[in-house]
Amino acid sequence: MKDVAPEEVVTTISAGNSWAFFDFAELRRYRDLFYFLVWRDIKVLYAQTILGFSWAILNPLVQIVVFSVIFGRVARIDTDGIPYVLFSTVAIIPWTYMSEAMTAASQSLVQGKQVLGKIYFPRVLFPLTPILAKLVDFSISLVILVVVMTYYQVTLTWNLLLLPPLILAMMLVPTGIGMWLAALAIRYRDVKFAMSFFIKLLIYTAPILYTASAIPEQYRFWYSFNPLVAVIEGFRASLLGTPIEWQFIVPGLITSVLVFLSGAIYFRRMEKVFVDVI
């Protein structure tokens, strides 16, 4: 088209791996594709279902009910006086997003292998697409959060200002892990099998069903480097107005940034050979 500036694009393709970080100019050129990929994922997700987007509510809702019965009523886990339903809801909503985004991102390259072998576009769009697409489910599931918080008459505090950066952190975690796992999964399909129990175990590594203060003192330092801990503790403090425990939030954020950066570098190093190792 005539109105597009005649910028000359020079591409050099050469042998060998590079340590280059993302080519942001190129990603910018492909932003429309990114938009359509995300939009495709959203449109197709609940195609030919009866309940449609209600699944985005049902899925976390069932988990909340089950966990509230087992851990709240039967095991009677101590939650520092917070009603268990409220306690678990504020954690399960971001957890559901993170686990689903992580699983989808890790399988994104394997599922897209048909396209991978036929056309070039920045490969990182594959794992990034579910990170954005799953936000739709997340937003819908916020309905549960609002209902539960209204029922328990939670008063909002200034802590709520932390929520937007926490949502970014919540996206950063599956992005970093997703890039790592996607790049590994295309070479080793073991990832797919490991993923199902990895996610099941992962839920117990974060204070989703129990409080972080239940962790014995001497382990807390190492525990706090789990990026999930930062997101979950952050969500709880921000929504429920409980004191912000920075010692549980800062280390996890550092880890998630490191996982993101290393994931990006590993992905970039590997992306050239994806097609040859499918």
Add this chain to the structure above:
Amino acid sequence: MTKKAITVDNLSKVYRIGLKGATNDSFGRAMIDFARSPFSNYRKYRSLYRFSEDELAGNYVGEDILWALKNVSFDVDQGDVVGIVGVNGAGKSTLLKVISNITPPTIGSITIRGRVSSLLEVGTGFHPELTGRENVYLNGTILGMRKKEVDFKFDEIVDFSGVEKFLDTPVKRYSMGMRVRLAFAVAAHLEPEILIIDEVLAVGDAEFQKKCLSKMEDVGKEGRTVLFVSHNMAAVTRLCSRGILLSGGSIIGDSDAHSIVSTYLTSGMGTAASREWPDSADAPGDDAVRLRSIRVIDTDGAVAEGADIRKPVGLVMEYDVLSDDQVLLPYFSLTNDEGVLVFSTIDQDIQWHTEPRRPGRYTSTAWVPGNLLSEGMVYVLVAMRTPHRKYRPIQLGDAIAFNVIDKMEGESARGSWVGRLSGAVRPKLDWTTEYKSAEDAPGD
């Protein structure tokens, strides 16, 4: 001064092909191997894209190493339309994949100046659950268009595809043909500076292919750089100004398209309309008979790559009979593009059905009447049969091929109909239609 759009410099691409591992005959060995398998699997998957210096050294002949491309260098000027030809496995598709940035070169580099679109497949990324309209946008952006470019061309794309009515129907309910049309319509409206196309014209019916070919011709005329892989020699000569002939991963010819196509065809690499065996010793056959040449000719006796659908074509086989004790019956079998056997034919001269031929050179010609074959490629099996069912001194599948073309000048079975007319044969039949006006019709 013309600028170089593509510079390919000493490009090589090496693949590791799987080798069958040693098999075990004892249970104990098998258990040990099972325990070790994670390590050997890890090494195996790692070695897929890593090659040692020894392996890449020029003279290394590794059993599990395949040089899909070897030391390929060429330049393409801006505005050139280059056809890449070669037999299957010559490295054409690998070359396009490397230039399209899909797979990395093992050695060497490529520099590309300009926006590239590659079309290695029609309809990449089509999603069955999305509607036609949605897929146009998705596929368009996958091929490198911006959303506003798709907006701008949307009506043209839909017109070209001819599926207006089904735009809001999920693509999973489309017929294969409709899907291909829509996908090609999107691809045909790409406007990159450099276009890379792999054999995509091989899809769709003849009429749609014709439409696509003329669209491609326009693309070439607009001064865009095009790299085009095809087995359709007629398309290569028609569209391309220059040809590159690949064989075994290396360039063995780089010249104007016409001479490259004829080199390709006469070298016996492609299925050509004419083949000969100058040396009797290499010729197909045995002590009784040897094939010397085969060709497809038109009514003027000239070799016909492309045969006019309305005119007869001759299938000619020249052979030397070397002994006088065999009953020999020349035989041709015609197969179309879809692998359908159209018909077989055997020497009609009843004399030779029982009588052995005397030694000497024979030339037998079978004339296929005009208006019998359908449009498209026809592959000819050439054989020498004998009364013994199992003894065939000569049998060559896909020995020669020709393209039946309807120039749409009337007189063919099409008349002036331009739509589909499917079937393995297309005879021009006598049609009669009786007419009675409404008044004359028997009343009821």
